[in-house]
Amino acid sequence: MKKVQDIALTRRSVFAAAAALVAAPAIIRSAVAQQVDAPPRLDVPFVPTPQQVVDKMLELASINKGDFLIDLGSGDGRIPVTAAQRFGVRALGVDINPQRIKEANDRAREANVTALVEFRQQDLFETDLSQCDVLTMYLLPSVNLKLRPKILSTMKPGARVVSHAFDMGDWTPEQKVSVDGRSVMLWTVPKR
């Protein structure tokens, strides 16, 4: 009797294993699909900088001919596009959200500045800042603080950093102005 029960159990286990094997590819496919479709994890939500504030940020940065500007978390691309349009400089916008990159590329095309502006889907913490002359940011206090050591250790001395709204902790800005009730701050990367 026990032998008959054992055989029945073994058969059931074999069927269960076979069923799991058949189902596995579907489960894996669904997990992969979810990962591909999942929205990117944002460190900062998308909130655009009003155009008057963009203009003031670029004015504070004292942009020179030949400068290279990077906007970390570039959203719809308004800061790099304005820099290219008004100052004729090269600019890179970095955003982790592909929808924002699409909007920014549309904006660059409409403004006829695609030769000067690039938008890259990338995590802003991975961006190389070593060639950057002007860094613009509208992020969050904690994100600014996380970026600060990299700014100070990899950006060129003399490069300018301009932030909308949020400061850099105890690295005091050399200028702070208010535009329509919003703060814009400027720092210059010191010699190492």
Ligand SMILES: C[S@@+](CC[C@H](N)C(=O)[O-])C[C@H]1O[C@@H](n2cnc3c(N)ncnc32)[C@H](O)[C@@H]1O
């Ligand atoms: C407050 S918006 C600023 C947009 C634009 N710079 C402006 O001032 O109009 C912040 C942007 O950062 C992007 N972002 C959030 N986390 C990011 C990350 N880890 N890497 C790159 N971009 C990120 C968001 O998708 C959003 O577009």
